[in-house]
Amino acid sequence: MAESLRTGPLDGVRVIDLSTVVMGPYAAQILGDLGADVIKIESPSDTVRVGRYHVTPGMTALSLNVNRNKRSVALDLKDPAQHEQALKLIDTADVLITNMRSAALHRLGLTYADVAARNPGLVYAHGQGFRSDSDRAGNAAYDETVQAASGLVDITRRALGTPVYLPTIIGDKVSALTIVYSVLAALLHRCCTGQGQHIEVPMTDTLLAFNLVEHLAGHEFEPAIGPTGHPRSMSKEHRARRTKDGLACLIPYTPQNFRDFFVAAGRPDLAADHRVNGATIDMADLDGLALLADECAPALTTAEWEEVCAKHSIPMAPVLELEHAHEDPYVSDGHLLEPVVHPTEGPIRTIGIPVQFSATPASIRRLAPVPGQDTAEVLAELSGH
DSSP states (O other): OOTTOOOSTTTTOEEEEEOOTTHHHHHHHHHHHTTOEEEEEEOTTOGGGOSSSBSSTTOBHHHHHHOTTEEEEEOOTTSHHHHHHHHHHHHTOSEEEEOOOHHHHHHHTOSHHHHHTTOTTOEEEEEESSOTTSTTTTSOOOHHHHHHHTTHHHHHHHHHSSOOOOSSOHHHHHHHHHHHHHHHHHHHHHHHHOOOEEEEEEHHHHHHHHHHHHHSGGGGSSSOSSOSSOHHHHOTTOSOEEOSSSEEEEOOOSHHHHHHHHHHTTOHHHHTOGGGSSSSOOGGGHHHHHHHHHHHGGGSOHHHHHHHHHHHTOOEEEOOOGGGGGGOHHHHHTTSEEEEEETTTEEEEEEOOOOOOSSSOOOOOSOOOOTTTTHHHHHHHHHTO
């Protein structure tokens, strides 16, 4: 991977990543994938660099997945000389991403007002757990607290019978994507007007808005005409099905889907069921039909179902086992998990870029750096700026 190669729609944009953990770093990495020059100002205390899976201390699996396409600069912001160097770097930037709490930003003189006075065209994206004008503004926020405060834990409680957290840091990652599209919109505005601006992305607000798209449901109306919760998603029967030899997502949606599904399973009698012979499927019949589908799914292998479902346009996908993701033809053909050799970590797998641009292709130009790896290079550029 040639480090000098710069491609992508954001070629020429400089991003300062002054964030820790996942939300901010993941957002900055995506901007880097899109061609931006991302400079990460960090200290080795970032918790994402401490974890179980690593070869070199500070180079955990998670850090490798949120820090590629960046240059790492180690600066102690409490040291006056290094603090000034950080400010000079921010002066050269188009975008700053941070998730520091407001009190720390004020203490370090890194609020939007502070840096915009020096760089008025800066797009300043601040990710935080809760809205700054709320009584929770200064509270510590982790993905689990955000899942709870956004109603997601209530959704899992109602659907699964127990208030579990989703086993993925969805609040961090959805908020990272929100930072990305917000930054891109602000850059477009600046292109038209020359004006920078402050962007606030509260994780709780972001995930609540995300959850409510389908789950506001009957409470969309005032007065409410039904409960919250999307019926299909909330059903206890909404799950992958066991085929003859494995697991698959087999989800007949339309009456015709169900009839074709039942015939393929060797149950033409069920294709005559009144519940699948109307214009649509009645939501009240979903659970009963789901149980019938569970009974029929073991009639064929996963590969046989894939062929049947493709022929009849029935929604279907085999369940991907993450342990074998790198062996899956869809994953390998799409370069979604690629073997590479990291300069310090040796052979690793890197997650591919899922978006394809016809004119300005995104690229992986640099693998994740060791903390402070690029300090001398970046500061030398700064002195010649």
